Amino acid sequence: MLKIISVYGTLLLTALGRTLLLALLGLFFACFIGLFFGIMGVLKNRVCNVIAQIFVDVIRGVPMIVLAFFVYFGMPYFFNTIIGGFSISLSALQAGTICLALNCGAYMAEIIRAGILSVDIGQMEAARSLGMTYGMAMRKVVLPQAIKTMIPTFINQFIITLKDTSILSVIGFPELVNTAKNVQANTFMSFQTWAIVGVMYLIVITILSRSAKVLERRLNVGR
Amino acid sequence: MADKSIKKIEVKNLKKSFGELEVLKDISTDVYKGEVVVVIGPSGSGKSTFLRCLNKLESVTGGSIIVNGVDITSKKIDINKVRENIGMVFQHFNLFNNLNILDNLTLAPTQLKKCSKEEARKRAKIMLSKVGLEDKAESYPNQLSGGQKQRVAIARALCMEPDIMLFDEPTSALDPEMVGEVLQVMKELAADGMTMVIVTHEMGFAREVADRVLFMDGGYIVEEGTPEEVLLNPKEPRTIDFLNKVL
Numbered sequence: 001m002l003k004i005i006s007v008y009g010t011l012l013l014t015a016l017g018r019t020l021l022l023a024l025l026g027l028f029f030a031c032f033i034g035l036f037f038g039i040m041g042v043l044k045n046r047v048c049n050v051i052a053q054i055f056v057d058v059i060r061g062v063p064m065i066v067l068a069f070f071v072y073f074g075m076p077y078f079f080n081t082i083i084g085g086f087s088i089s090l091s092a093l094q095a096g097t098i099c100l101a102l103n104c105g106a107y108m109a110e111i112i113r114a115g116i117l118s119v120d121i122g123q124m125e126a127a128r129s130l131g132m133t134y135g136m137a138m139r140k141v142v143l144p145q146a147i148k149t150m151i152p153t154f155i156n157q158f159i160i161t162l163k164d165t166s167i168l169s170v171i172g173f174p175e176l177v178n179t180a181k182n183v184q185a186n187t188f189m190s191f192q193t194w195a196i197v198g199v200m201y202l203i204v205i206t207i208l209s210r211s212a213k214v215l216e217r218r219l220n221v222g223r
Numbered sequence: 224m225a226d227k228s229i230k231k232i233e234v235k236n237l238k239k240s241f242g243e244l245e246v247l248k249d250i251s252t253d254v255y256k257g258e259v260v261v262v263i264g265p266s267g268s269g270k271s272t273f274l275r276c277l278n279k280l281e282s283v284t285g286g287s288i289i290v291n292g293v294d295i296t297s298k299k300i301d302i303n304k305v306r307e308n309i310g311m312v313f314q315h316f317n318l319f320n321n322l323n324i325l326d327n328l329t330l331a332p333t334q335l336k337k338c339s340k341e342e343a344r345k346r347a348k349i350m351l352s353k354v355g356l357e358d359k360a361e362s363y364p365n366q367l368s369g370g371q372k373q374r375v376a377i378a379r380a381l382c383m384e385p386d387i388m389l390f391d392e393p394t395s396a397l398d399p400e401m402v403g404e405v406l407q408v409m410k411e412l413a414a415d416g417m418t419m420v421i422v423t424h425e426m427g428f429a430r431e432v433a434d435r436v437l438f439m440d441g442g443y444i445v446e447e448g449t450p451e452e453v454l455l456n457p458k459e460p461r462t463i464d465f466l467n468k469v470l
Contacts, residue, residue: 130307
């Protein structure tokens with residue numbers, strides 16, 4: 001075990017860094033996707049509701065590994081060969097980010113939609129009765145209250161997304177799991193390798209959830 | 224007292240359905256400047272729906288509502304501009320739970336650029352002292368009693384300097400000992416000449432403050448007139464029946 005740490009430690013830490021980078025990029029874009037489709041889901045407009053629901057259903061209904069292959073191999077093939085005239089190629093990082101953003105975004109959309117619906121309708125009505133627009137009322141009154149109820153679910157989703165980056169080893173992105181596979185192949189020490197990798201995930205996720213708890217407590221001060 | 228030369232609200236043949244359910248069948252009435260109109264009636268009679276149509280919180284199915292000369296049922300008007308002049312007070316107060324009392328009062332005026340932050344805060348403090356709660360500016364809604372919340376809600380509406388105020392059962396969710404303080408604020412408002420439409424079950428208040436009482440049942444205005452006429456000498460059997468039950 002010590003041998004793996006001394007020889008491959010830096011390599012694994014770099015890979016962990018890439019895992020975190022991928023997760024952060026994915027989460028960053030997922031927030032926008034989630035907010036967009038989450039709000040589409042609560043608008044008083046049938047068409048918007050249906051579009052949001054279809055997006056969520058499609059993404060939720062497809063395993064992420066299939067989504068990964070589809071984005072990484074399928075999309076360039078579609079544009080370059082089936083339609084023709086394009087020469088698109090996605091790096092594993094780009095494809096991975098798109099996958100995570102779509103996948104996590106769909107779940108975030110549902111979290112945001114449910115969070116907004118959990119705020120009493122009277123809050124919106126009171127804001128509108130004062131002459132505020134729908135957007136103002138949403139930004140200043142409804143969303144701030146909704147976000148508080150969403151935080152625990154958000155944290156849960158962040159952790160799931162961080163772990164989901166391991167699925168993207170299948171498209172060759174050199175994140176932690178992919179790198180560990182190589183380490184195992186070189187050393188044949190599978191028990192030690194995967195134990196180390198497991199502990200690395202565990203440490204990062206524990207730090208994340210502990211600091212999220214602190215954040216949650218801070219935001220609830222005075223309420 | 225009402226100024227019969229200026230109509231603030233004109234309701235003509237108002238109809239409102241929720242799907243199959245026809246809640247308002249044919250409502251026509253006018254509200255004059257400075258008039259206090261109290262709407263009474265059994266639950267399910269459409270009084271709250273009628274009130275919510277007046278600032279278009281409910282879209283209407285038919286007929287027209289003209290507020291300050293503007294037909295608010297028209298699709299072309301900017302309803303937000305119209306609402307700036309119509310304050311509304313709700314049964315469940317609906318104070319913004321994420322903001323303290325002062326911010327509750329200043330949010331809409333500053334967002335809608337009616338005045339600077341400074342002015343808004345100054346006016347908010349005046350309004351708070353008017354309802355007797357100047358010491359609660361920094362509190363949050365969940366730290367107030369029901370009566371205090373409702374007085375803040377009235378102050379919040381007044382900060383937009385509306386010329387019409389709508390009250391949707393403002394005392395129905397209050398403990399009995401807090402009803403008086405809210406009604407007192409409303410009485411002062413009426414004495415100041417505010418045009419008010421009030422849905423309430425407080426018959427004593429109606430008798431004392433109303434210029435006109437509307438009795439609604441089954442989606443129609445069944446009877447209307449001065450408090451003496453409607454509350455003391457009702458003519459319609461349905462009004463007599465209702466008053467017998469509540470008085």
